[in-house]
Amino acid sequence: MPARRPRRPRRAPACCVRPRASPPRAHGGQTVRLSATRATDVRWPCCSWRSPAVNRVLRTATVGALLLSPVLLTSCSAGQIAQTATQDRDIRGGQADLGDIHLRTATTAYPTNGLYEAGDDARLLVAIANSGPTDDVLTDISGDGFESVEIVDPEADPEATEPTTELTIPAGGNVYVGDGGPAVTLVGLTEELTPGTALQVTMTFENAGEVTLPVLVGTPALDLPRGEGFDFHGEE
Template sequence: MNRAPRAAVMGVLLLSPIALTACSAGQVTQTSTQEPNAGNQADLGDVRLRALSLPYPTGGQYASGSDARLVGAIASTSSDEDTLVSIEGEAFDSVEVIDPDAAEPAADAGGSGDLGITVPPNGIVYLSSGQGPTVALVGLTEDIGPGEAIDVTFTFEEAGEITLPVPVGVPTRDLPRGEEFDFHGEEEVSGEEGSVEESSGQEAREQESADSEG
């Protein structure tokens, strides 16, 4: 990437972190009026962490013992490269990294080993987006869901260490709703039942009058 496009991308990332989670427009949905969860962000020297979150889990909750992908971006404004050496936290047992660009697959880092994720000078690393390394927090120690967050510590070789809460994301599509109750249908049924009862009463009175005349 040459200097001009790279500067443009960096500007978008630093000024608008929610760009990573923006969804398409053009139709009104149930979630269109809700505030999207753009993840958390922090600055550490020349390193910028942006839109960090755990994707909305299937079923609405991460169960204790399950794994969760760490989504977000790490940008550098330095002219020198840096390396993310570890990701740690009490809310998970270990970290696993799959880096398609690495010479050989990274092993389970146990939450404290050398992850070896390179942050290029004046560049960006996207986590678990299909454009860079996939990072999984393995063995969550408790149930967590939307509205909750876990503390995660990031350690860089040059920039140092920082801890920040990483939230669980919200749904990016409408969730299925239950079948709506048809109040008009209920009224129609009630009206029909009332008409039947009224008709039956009229027939009974006419029969009773005929019997008395006879």
């Protein structure tokens, strides 16, 4: 009997062949497809090859982006807290940062008749936080839109009814002016003011220094009674 030929081992499909360390070379007119980061021989479409140099570039770019992210975020926020003293305003009221002193939602109370006329007094509403290790003292409040300021601090003296000239901001604490705490009144407004407009008010602190911030004229509270034109429910 004729000798049987040994059976050849079956070749694995092209997609199962492990890619070589270097890109397959094109022989016999074979085509190699090139992309931005990979080279693929049409004979082995599943076995793409990426250049080690490209890998290094991609890794370097990724690490660089991660390292730069905090810098970019810090620069974006520099307008609010990165400087020694900054001031800004939003829909809730004026705000400012001065060292360890932080002022938020600075407004006046909503005027009784919908506007302040020249000569009226306006109650100041503002939250003051002291993030420092020592107490600071608000020693002066000034501005061009009013004649003077009255400060009454019942916490310093529970029976106090006469105005004082100072307001202590405790270390690591908050003071909510006009919200059940100290009362500050801007006396003798010099011009008519309507909700949404603002006064430029300068506050001076014993340790932190002084900062000027916008104080918005207050808008009506949500729980004020509505007129008939806003009653969409009808009679019940």
